[in-house]
């Protein structure tokens with residue numbers, strides 16, 4: 001008998017996370033040269049990493065025999081957000097912080113609420129902690145605060161909110177998010193996942209971290225994986241009250257963020273030029289792709305991130321025909337959207353390649 005059968009049923013019930021197909025894998029499968037493949041599947045920054053971050057990472061190579069010291073990045077983030085250093089917790093990607101929050105606040109016999117079509121890591125983290133998932137009905141594919149409030153039960157201890165949401169790109173205006181959180185019972189941890197916040201138009205942004213003063217149950221998470229272009233280094237963080245961060249730190253792996261990631265993140269945080277350039281490229285690329293989808297007669301979900309989700313009649317078939325042409329996008333059947341595909345905004349030439357391939361991939 002295998003020990004696999006001895007794992008708790010809630011672990012065996014987890015559906016594995018399906019990442020975007022790596023370029024190298026499609027190259028092997030299709031016999032296409034890797035350089036000819038366009039990957040717009042994982043919301044990565046098409047500009048790569050900031051040149052300043054690259055220099056810092058290269059310099060940090062000089063001391064990889066030492067265990068990492070998180071002090072400098074925590075100090076820089078505390079200063080950036082105007083909070084105490086005790087209010088910052090670092091993650092191996094922000095997914096790591098989501099997992100810590102689940103392990104601190106969830107357990108068998110407890111539940112967590114999120115929206116249908118919300119980020120896949122919420123059910124993963126919830127189930128890993130042995131808690132029950134409650135997926136509230138969505139409104140226009142996005143979070144419906146009323147439905148989420150109605151879904152809260154006596155055993156609910158976490159509410160997951162992604163704003164903007166991935167994979168749908170929906171954005172809930174900050175005033176509505178704030179009103180929503182105010183109505184969530186104060187003993188429930190609210191995780192506000194803002195992985196795409198840097199892509200919001202200036203008028204849509206809010207200093208959500210400052211809400212923690214009045215909303216002590218709030219945990220805000222951010223990442224260096226998206227606009228900062230450091231997805232492969234794995235670094236993100238959470239901001240919360242010091243007593244909450246203290247608990248998150250107790251379940252955190254002591255050296256969860258490596259030396260190179262710490263150095264890269266500190267430098268990236270100050271590279272305002274790179275962030276501005278990435279924002280502008282995304283804005284133009286979004287216009288280009290949305291116009292192209294309209295020309296092809298395809299509906300899309302208006303997106304506030306660095307990606308856009310659009311509807312086709314057969315997601316799996318169109319995805320297959322895109323792959324044959326060396327274009328990787330993200331099928332999102334696992335999110336309950338089998339006839340939608342999500343495409344990341346790339347460089348202008350990549351967006352064009354995608355639109356041309358999509359034109360050929362659609363059923364005639």
Ligand SMILES: *Cc1c(COP(=O)(O)O)cnc(C)c1O
Nearest residue numbers: 093094095119166195223225236
């Ligand atoms: C990409 C993403 C993250 C960030 O993941 P990392 O672990 O920081 O790379 C978090 N939340 C959402 C909704 C995302 O799409």
